[in-house]
Amino acid sequence: MILQVDGLNFRYKSVPIIRDVALSVHEGEILSILGPNGAGKTTLLKCLNRILSPRGGTVLIDGKDAREMSRRKIAGKMGWVPQQGEVSSIKVYDLILLGRKPHFKWSPGKEDHRQAMEALRMLGLEHLSLRYADEISGGEFQLVQIARAMAQEPRAILFDEPTSSLDISNQHRLMKKIQSLIHATPRAAVMSMHDINLALRYSDKFLLLKDGRIYAAGGREIISPPALREVYAMDTQVVEAGGHPTVIPI
DSSP: OOEEEEEEEEEETTEEEEEEEEEEEOTTOEEEEEOOTTSSHHHHHHHHTTSSOOSEEEEEETTEEGGGSOHHHHHHHEEEEOSSOOOOSOBHHHHHHGGGGGGOSSSOOHHHHHHHHHHHHHTTOGGGTTSBGGGSOHHHHHHHHHHHHHHTOOSEEEEESTTTTSOHHHHHHHHHHHHHHHHHTTOEEEEEESOHHHHHHHOSEEEEEETTEEEEEESGGGOOHHHHHHHHSOOEEEEEETTEEEEEEO
């Protein structure tokens, strides 16, 4: 098991945001966190890699308590792909190489450059390596952010709404790429998602959040009309389309 979370709580001042959340993710699994705006999806992700400090509960990474790990060690175990990364005038290769920072002290060595080149290759970004990050498209920049996370050699990668700024074609291209990378490597992924149908198509496990609490967790069977009515306050049907379960509002 790569990631095991139990009894996780977080509050902002006196307001509880995450309440008693538990989850687990194994190698080769993609877990999607679903829920309406304000449910606590992004906050939960940030508690997992300790961008935010939980007020209670445990996060184990490969069996080790994240509270006993430095931020540098956590960064070496857990990649982070934000919803909107900071786009700056830096070459794509150099941006990906920054993913190696948890592994070197003063300057990158041969292994760091090798891992950066391998991440470029895995994401098919060789042709962009000398381009500046602020000159490429939004879809390309998302791939660059994933390559930077892959260069860290993490055990788990956290994605915060990875498709939010992409058109439908690039959404599916990106999700297929994430799925193939995770299923082909000894890694896991946890992602917050707004689009239930994208999550259903490309994820292995699901967690439905309502008001910071887990309403349901499991496989595709938890994505049901009664559950969606309770969590999203909307009536739906779940039908098969192209061999995939698809949620249709009614």
